């Protein structure tokens with residue numbers, strides 16, 4: 001699947017300053033050594049099962065299916081994992097790998113704070129030091145997650161450079177890694193950055209599609225017709241796709257955040273509006289302005305407003321193996337409300353982007369066909385912003 005040095009077609013690679021190459025190479029060698037190591041695999045499986053609560057349920061959304069009138073809709077319940085999202089899969093894997101490498105300190109970037117909280121959680125569990133870089137603007141917007149990270153024992157460093165948001169936090173974390181690679185592992189939050197991160201993060205998230213495959217064969221005696229997920233950097237989506245990439249009968253759909261629309265400047269839909277570029281150590285598609293500078297992005301969902309997409313997705317798009325569709329704030333909010341009322345499940349606003357597209361296509365499919373939508377996370381964290389979107393201010 002991957003060529004040497006982590007290429008996915010023309011995408012991926014290692015576009016790093018010389019100062020970071022040693023860290024990246026050390027990580028690549030360690031991962032090659034441990035990924036098939038029986039002890040490593042056993043310890044990770046125990047963490048997944050005992051701590052994160054895996055396998056996550058595959059839930060048949062019967063009321064939603066009946067209401068939409070078409071394909072059967074199943075929900076892959078990553079929202080039921082410990083800490084409420086798929087991110088725990090990745091951080092447990094990386095924290096364990098870092099520990100095996102003899103590292104004592106984890107650093108991470110975070111946008112909305114979800115990956116920061118997940119990393120701080122793994123660091124607490126494994127008795128590691130933890131420093132999280134977060135845009136100063138995001139620190140203000142996500143005060144609760146800043147509190148949680150500190151409660152879990154992490155140090156949160158507000159980043160004031162650039163737009164003081166996620167992309168600046170990534171840049172700062174990379175800078176910090178350069179300065180202190182001897183005892184520090186950079187726990188990157190999605191399938192992006194230089195090789196080997198897109199491969200490592202994908203492998204840890206691939207548990208999602210491994211379970212879906214087994215659960216669908218057990219429930220339906222067949223593979224799903226469609227699997228779909230929301231795409232920020234693309235980790236829950238690649239996890240959902242991975243074990244189906246070589247199954248041509250399974251359609252793969254990634255749902256990007258269109259924000260206020262792909263014909264506006266307030267969007268984060270990278271495949272729909274981005275161009276080929278090099279940023280944060282990888283070649284892929286990025287939202288850019290007319291001068292090739294990384295464009296500011298917008299979505300109601302803080303977890304999806306990264307201006308790029310992981311290189312394996314860029315390649316799945318180029319080859320036509322996967323399809324990427326934009327979903328607006330309004331459509332996602334409607335899906336957020338719809339699932340809450342119909343199934344009693346409040347989804348993360350990120351996940352609601354995938355649900356919104358499932359609501360569009362299910363009625364166009366036959367009742368003997370199936371769709372699996374990955375619910376990447378739970379929606380408690382989004383209630384205040386969705387209420388505000390609907391014109392209601394909540395207070396404690």
Ligand SMILES: *Cc1c(COP(=O)(O)O)cnc(C)c1O
Nearest residue numbers: 232233234235236303350376377
């Ligand atoms: C972070 C996050 C995402 C986006 O990240 P990916 O790497 O694209 O999966 C999606 N859903 C939830 C609930 C998240 O916390």
